[in-house]
Each structure stands twice: as C-alpha cells, then as structure tokens.
Amino acid sequence: MDPAKRASLGARSEVRDDGQLEEQVKDWLRYGEDLGLGPFYRDRAPLHAIAESAAAPVATQTLATSSGISTAFPAAMAAAAASRAPASSINVAASASQKSTASIILPASAPSLFESIERIAGDTLPRIREDIGDCTRCKLHKGRTKIVFGTGNPNADLMFVGEGPGRDEDLSGEPFVGRAGKLLTDMIKAMGLQREDVYIANVVKCRPPENRLPEKDEITMCSPYLMRQIDTIKPKVICTLGSCSAQTLLQTAQGISKLRGEWFDFRGTKLMPTYHPAYLLRNPAAKPEVWRDLQKVMAVLGLQPKKR
Ligand code: SF4
Numbered sequence: 304m305d306p307a308k309r310a311s312l313g314a315r316s317e318v319r320d321d322g323q324l325e326e327q328v329k330d331w332l333r334y335g336e337d338l339g340l341g342p343f344y345r346d347r348a349p350l351h352a353i354a355e356s357a358a359a360p361v362a363t364q365t366l367a368t369s370s371g372i373s374t375a376f377p378a379a380m381a382a383a384a385a386s387r388a389p390a391s392s393i394n395v396a397a398s399a400s401q402k403s404t405a406s407i408i409l410p411a412s413a414p415s416l417f418e419s420i421e422r423i424a425g426d427t428l429p430r431i432r433e434d435i436g437d438c439t440r441c442k443l444h445k446g447r448t449k450i451v452f453g454t455g456n457p458n459a460d461l462m463f464v465g466e467g468p469g470r471d472e473d474l475s476g477e478p479f480v481g482r483a484g485k486l487l488t489d490m491i492k493a494m495g496l497q498r499e500d501v502y503i504a505n506v507v508k509c510r511p512p513e514n515r516l517p518e519k520d521e522i523t524m525c526s527p528y529l530m531r532q533i534d535t536i537k538p539k540v541i542c543t544l545g546s547c548s549a550q551t552l553l554q555t556a557q558g559i560s561k562l563r564g565e566w567f568d569f570r571g572t573k574l575m576p577t578y579h580p581a582y583l584l585r586n587p588a589a590k591p592e593v594w595r596d597l598q599k600v601m602a603v604l605g606l607q608p609k610k611r
Contacts, residue, residue, distance in 0.1 A: 422534050423534070426534060426535050428453075428532065428535055428536075431452075431528055431531045431532060434528075435452065435528055438508070438509075440524045441525060442520075442521065443509035443521050446509070446512050447468075448474055448510075449475070449476035450508045450509060451472045451476055451477065451505060451508050451509070452504070453504030454504075455499060455500075455501050456499060456502055459501045460604055461500070461501045461502075461540050461542065461600065462503070462504070462532075463479075463504075463541075464503075464533075464541060464542070464543045464544065464548040464552070465504075465544045465547075465548060466506050466517060467506060467508075467509070467517050468505060469481055469514050469581075470510065470514070472510065473509075478503045479503055482581075482584055483579065486583060490593070492609055493594070493608060493609050495606045495609050496606065502538065504529055505529070505548075506522055506548050509525075516546075516547055517547060522551055529551075533572070539572070539573065539604060540573050540574070540600050540603055541573070541574045542577060542597070542600055543577070544577060544578070544579045545559060545578065545579030545581070552569050552574060559576060559577075559578060559579075562576040563577045563593075563596055564576075564592065564599070566599070575599060576596075577593050577596035
C-alpha cells in the first residue's frame with residue numbers, strides 16, 4: 304500500500320495488520336463503485352475539475368453524550384478525513400466500566416458513502432443548483448412539479464436535513480412548508496432563531512410518490528448534491544430530521560430511536576439526529592425528546608431559548 308495512504312489511516316492502522324487494512328480499503332473502493340459514484344463525478348468533471356487537495360483541519364473535541372459518556376473526536380480521525388481516507392468513525396464509549404477512563408473509538412458499522420467524495424473548490428449554492436438543472440438522474444423526476452433545492456442562510460451555523468419534499472413542498476419548491484414545516488419553524492423559533500437564520504435541505508430534491516421514503520437508488524443519485532450543499536455552507540451543526548437523513552449521512556441501518564439524541568461526527572461537523580416534525584405531528588408525546596436534542600444543539604451553538 305502507498306505509504307502516504309497508509310499513514311493517513313492513522314490510528315486505525317494500529318489495530319489492524321497490513322493485510323486486514325488493505326482488504327478494508329479494497330472493500331471501501333468496491334462500495335463506492337457499487338453505488339455508482341464514479342460516473343456521477345466523471346460526468347461533471349469538465350465543470351469543476353479542481354478538487355481541494357485537503358479539507359480544513361478539524362480540531363480535536365470532546366462532547367458529552369446524553370448518557371454522560373465522554374465522546375472524543377480525535378485528531379487522528381480528523382487527519383484521516385482531511386486526506387479523504389475512508390475513515391468514518393462513530394466514537395462511542397463501549398461499556399460502563401470505561402466511563403471513568405478515556406473513551407475508546409469504535410469503527411462505524413459501515414464506511415461513509417461520502418468519505419471518498421472530493422470536496423469541490425470554490426463550489427457555491429447557485430452552481431450546485433445549476434448543475435442539478437432540470438434533473439432526470441433518477442425516477443423521482445417523473446412525478447415532480449418543482450425541484451426543492453433548499454433554502455435559508457448560505458452561511459448558517461445550523462443546517463436541518465430532512466428526507467424529501469412532500470406535496471406542499473413539491474408545489475411551492477420550498478422545503479418544509481406544510482404542517483410539518485410549520486412545526487419545524489416553531490422549533491427553530493423556540494431555539495431563539497428565525498427560519499432565515501438556518502439552512503434547510505433534503506436528501507432528495509424531488510417528491511417521492513405518495514410521500515414514501517426515498518429509495519436507495521434515488522438517494523445514491525441525489526445525495527451528492529446535499530453533500531455539496533453541506534460542504535458549501537459549512538454549518539457548525541447538522542441536525543437530521545427522521546431516519547432517512549440520519550441513515551444516509553451516517554451510513555447506518557440503525558433506527559432513529561437509537562440514533563437520536565447522540566452526537567456523531569460527519570466529516571468534521573457535529574451531527575445530531577432527531578425525529579422528523581411529521582412524526583411529531585403523529586406522536587406529540589415525543590416532543591420533549593426532540594426538545595432535549597435541540598437543547599444540546601443550542602448548547603453547542605451558544606443559543607438561548609426564546610423568551611415566552
Ligand atoms: S431526486 Fe435528485 S437525482 Fe432524482 S431527479 Fe430529482 S434532483 Fe435529480
């Protein structure tokens with residue numbers, strides 16, 4: 304293996320021998336091929352041939368999970384991310400016996416879909432929208448009225464990511480404008496912000512029929528645009544709404560009830576999964592859990608709740 308790549312894998316290499324490590328890298332590469340990511344970027348290469356040679360360095364940070372267990376984001380992981388080595392890690396403390404000592408790092412259940420995608424130097428939201436064009440890259444284009452790109456502050460510290468447009472969004476071209484959208488707006492205001500302060504986007508930009516969840520092939524084709532939006536906006540915190548967006552960005556099959564309320568690292572950005580506002584409309588009893596999740600986000604961003 305190339306010595307530079309070997310070095311970039313950092314701490315991971317300390318716990319695997321060369322053979323295991325090489326096999327894992329091959330698995331990651333095969334994974335990207337299976338998802339068809341190569342053609343997507345080859346097609347658009349003439350527009351944006353220059354990719355950043357390195358991502359911004361990510362500081363080591365320690366966050367407290369809701370369970371009170373220290374969760375570390377070590378420099379080794381940041382270095383791996385900066386080299387775009389496929390080194391997605393969700394750091395968890397393994398057992399109660401380790402709570403009082405240093406936390407340990409466990410690999411994510413699967414490599415991140417996006418770890419191998421290059422960041423695009425000089426990318427902008429208008430350019431991303433231009434690249435989407437009148438998109439027909441997946442079957443969702445057949446039933447859409449409008450592409451729902453995303454909306455809000457292009458320099459937002461906080462970015463919400465939902466799954467896909469519903470009927471109201473499909474008609475208006477704006478995300479989260481129906482009943483669930485009104486609830487999200489209320490949640491944002493309760494955090495001491497205005498809707499215009501944050502950025503809101505979805506995993507897929509066109510409405511799935513009958514409001515079903517986006518399917519894997521649709522997510523594969525559309526989510527690179529979301530990735531570029533995240534890379535362009537560079538929020539301090541991403542708050543995913545519902546299972547689809549959390550599972551897509553974290554590349555996990557874990558359910559939202561297991562994921563919500565815990566901090567994750569997504570390419571150097573803190574990510575907090577919580578329930579989708581549409582779920583809260585059906586299950587208002589879950590609102591206190593979401594409010595606890597949002598309060599963790601507020602603590603990181605230094606926000607004060609809106610005074611009543
Ligand atoms: S969902 Fe995304 S990939 Fe599919 S047609 Fe719409 S914009 Fe294109």
